[in-house]
Amino acid sequence: MNRALSLFELNSLVREAIEEYVTDEYWVEAELASAHESGGHCYMELIQKEDGSNTPIARASARCWRSTWALLKPHFERETGQTLRGGLKVLLQVYPQFHENFGFSWIVTDIDPTYTLGDMARRRQEIIRRLKEEGVFDLNKELELPLFAQRIAVISSDSAAGYGDFCKQLSENKQGFKFAVELFSAVMQGEQVEQTVIAALNEINERREDFDCVVIIRGGGSTSDLSGFDTLALAENVANFPLPVITGIGHDRDESVLDMVSHTRVKTPTAAAAFLIEHLQDVYSLIVEAEDDVIRCVTDRLQKERLRIDRLIELLPKQLAAFLTAQHARLGRLVELLPRQTAACLTSQRGNLDLLAATMRGVLERRMLQENHRMELLEHRVDAVNPEKLLQRGYSITRSNGRVVRSPEQLKAGDEIETTMEKGTIKSVVTKS
Structure with a gap:
């Protein structure tokens, strides 16, 4: 069994292998997961996502040392109008570096701002396209x-x-x-x-x-x-x-x-x-202009009305004279016509009066006959109820104190009554009622 290596020894082998076999610088496209500065250096987390989703398929750390970052930062911000931040797409020139204590990192030596500008422009154009499609732009x-x-x-x-x-x-x-x-x-x-x-x-x-x-x-x-x-x-x-x-x-x-x-x-x-x-x-200028327009219009109208009134004043005597002349002529014609029209009117009215007189005579005669007949009827009715006629028929009228007695209940013993008959009047005293 081979001797076990210490972690430092193993990391040293990795560093030596990288330094020997990965010696070039590479341009890499990536998205910044994060970026921050510390001590003048810039530390970045790079990420690549699967197309059409947010699933990461690669990650790496990157660093830009102070001496390089002092040149790259102002150039990038000047060209893109953006600070280096999470979410930006970047094109970095890097070389690999492995340190026994700090591990692996890509060291950034250059940044192409035109790539980021292109990505930003694409995203902006996509937003603009969406807004226009929605009809809200x-x-x-x-x-x-x-x-x-x-x-x-x-x-x-x-x-x-x-x-x-x-x-x-x-x-x-x-x-x-x-x-x-x-x-x-x-x-x-x-x-x-x-x-x-x-x-x-x-x-x-x-x-x-x-x-x-x-x-x-x-x-x-x-x-x-x-x-x-x-x-x-x-x-x-x-x-x-x-x-x-x-x-x-x-x-x-x-x-x-x-x-x-x-x-x-x-x-x-x-x-x-x-x-x-x-x-x-x-707006204030428009109001002032409108005010001036109103004043101008009113002034013009007043001026026109003054001129019209002046013309009317000039024409009034002539028109009045013409009117009076016309009225005098009309009165003259009426004066000439008045006797003839009056005579004609009188003739016409006389004829009407004659006609009415003839008509009224017959009407009055008929009315007189009707009224005479009515009077005869009334006389018969009055004669029928004449008290003298009733007395002649044997009726009498008894009065007490000048009032006609209609019922024995109106009298009492000792009352004096007067009885009128056809041939005279007798007075009596009531002895019993």
């Missing part, structure tokens, strides 16, 4: 910014200098416009951008009646770490948001997906404030 742009956009919901870091600059610019505008600003805090750099900005948008959406627009601003941080604004979920939220969204995230080099789907994109927080002030100034 231009939805927020189609919203109309209210004329008086003064109630502003701001999404930013509460400690960001850009938020302070934004508020200062709004409050100190020369026109004296008043704005009401409310901050909804979010992380504006790193991996939490998407989650916290979406949470802020959801909070604003619950109170959307309180605001005219949303402003997403970022200031005071690294201008290279803007990857959080190039995500599908955040872009969908902004594209579908019911209020106009204005972005000012300080991204001068390239337009982020968030910028593309927002209502208006400006470069900086102060530019966002200037945009809102200018919008309100444009």
Whole structure:
């Protein structure tokens, strides 16, 4: 049996084998699982996933020493606009290194930023394609910014200098416009951008009646770490948001997906404030122009009416004279016609009166006969009930105190009664009732 090797001896054999047989440098495509700096060095975890899934099929550690990293880092960030972070696809030039104590690692000697740019561009294009297929890419742009956009919901870091600059610019505008600003805090750099900005948008959406627009601003941080604004979920939220969204995230080099789907994109927080002030100034100018137009229209109308009245005043004597002349002529014609028309009218009325007289005579004669007959009937009726006629027939009338006695109950012993008959009247005293 061979002698057992110590771990150091075994690791030394591995190191010697690698140094002897793997001597070249290689370009390798990989995804960064993580990347961080320590002591000026950059430590990376590389990963390769199975196509179409997130299942890792290879892992390795990589290091970039301080002397090399000091050159590669600014070049990479300048070209890509990104810091080296987890999730990026990279193309690294590496050589192998094995240390008895620290194990195996790939040592990075170069990074090709164009590869990362290409991958980032592909991912951005995929997001843009998805948004356009969903029909939401231009939805927020189609919203109309209210004329008086003064109630502003701001999404930013509460400690960001850009938020302070934004508020200062709004409050100190020369026109004296008043704005009401409310901050909804979010992380504006790193991996939490998407989650916290979406949470802020959801909070604003619950109170959307309180605001005219949303402003997403970022200031005071690294201008290279803007990857959080190039995500599908955040872009969908902004594209579908019911209020106009204005972005000012300080991204001068390239337009982020968030910028593309927002209502208006400006470069900086102060530019966002200037945009809102200018919008309100444009509205104010429209109001002033409308006021001038109203004054001009009223002035023109008054001038036209004055001219019309002046013309009427000039024409009035002539028209009045013409009217009076016409009326005099009409009166003259009426005076000429009046005797003839009066004579004709009188002749006509005389004929009517003659006709009525002839008609009335016959009517009156018939009416007189009818009334005479009626009177005769009434006379017969009156004669039939004449008390004198009744007395002649043997009837009498008894009175007491001038009243006709109709019943013995009306009298009592000692009452004096008067009885009227055809030939005279007798008086009696009641002895018994």
